[in-house]
Amino acid sequence: MRLTVLGSGAACPAAGQNSSGYLVETGPDNNGHRLLLDCGHGIASALLSERPAADIDDIWVTHMHADHFIDLLALRFRITRDMAGLPEPERRISLHLPPGGMTRLAAILEAVTFPLDFCASTFRVSEYAPDEDSECDGVGVRVSPGTHYIPSFALRVEADGAALAYSGDTAPSAAVTDLARDVDLFICEAALDQPETGHMPGHCTPEQAAEMARAAGAKRLLLSHFWYGTDTERFGQRARAAGPTPVDIAHDGYRRTI
Numbered sequence: 001m002r003l004t005v006l007g008s009g010a011a012c013p014a015a016g017q018n019s020s021g022y023l024v025e026t027g028p029d030n031n032g033h034r035l036l037l038d039c040g041h042g043i044a045s046a047l048l049s050e051r052p053a054a055d056i057d058d059i060w061v062t063h064m065h066a067d068h069f070i071d072l073l074a075l076r077f078r079i080t081r082d083m084a085g086l087p088e089p090e091r092r093i094s095l096h097l098p099p100g101g102m103t104r105l106a107a108i109l110e111a112v113t114f115p116l117d118f119c120a121s122t123f124r125v126s127e128y129a130p131d132e133d134s135e136c137d138g139v140g141v142r143v144s145p146g147t148h149y150i151p152s153f154a155l156r157v158e159a160d161g162a163a164l165a166y167s168g169d170t171a172p173s174a175a176v177t178d179l180a181r182d183v184d185l186f187i188c189e190a191a192l193d194q195p196e197t198g199h200m201p202g203h204c205t206p207e208q209a210a211e212m213a214r215a216a217g218a219k220r221l222l223l224s225h226f227w228y229g230t231d232t233e234r235f236g237q238r239a240r241a242a243g244p245t246p247v248d249i250a251h252d253g254y255r256r257t258i
């Protein structure tokens, strides 16, 4: 199983940095089942730099903040173009939205004056359950809720005898920690420089990400989802000082085979 970070940024763009998107390729020569985890701004273009968009089998969206899904519209244009002429059964890309995501997506489509079936005409669109546990082509995906300003869900992917977990957007969360139990790689957001106070928390500092990784028994932590202007090397140092888990720092184009 190979991970490629397509976007390591958060909602505020920085030069050369996309928002959230992770390509997971499984199977022999990483050419079996392929998943895209989140599709924020910049991800459609980044994906096309890696492989044809129509190669993707499953798209999972952690939550309906724009930096995690808004490039679905651009991606849909390209996939539809690339699949033109193929018979209906070939249109096999499944779009897994969080609970309530279909209503949100419909509202976005209406706002931008796109037809309401814009996505459904290309993707098989569904909403996953908050505790979804599914399997397709030997790839298991489990879902667990995180702690965020809106409902957001962490994902665990198991394939080829390996496991990774992706936090989505979350404050420190026992449920996300449980989902990441003993994974080979835990992609955890670290959007904050300092812990949140005074309102409902929704993000992690590097220290909080390191503590979740330690508690989960993750073999490696990949810090990601950095706010514009973050000193990511310093974030890595802070996470390494806060816990025993080896730490990598995500950047657009980061790759790791697990």
Ligand SMILES: [Zn+2]
Residues within 6 Å of the ligand: 010, 011, 020, 065, 067, 068, 169, 225
């Ligand atoms: Zn985000």
Ligand SMILES: [Zn+2]
Residues within 6 Å of the ligand: 063, 065, 148, 152, 169
């Ligand atoms: Zn968010």
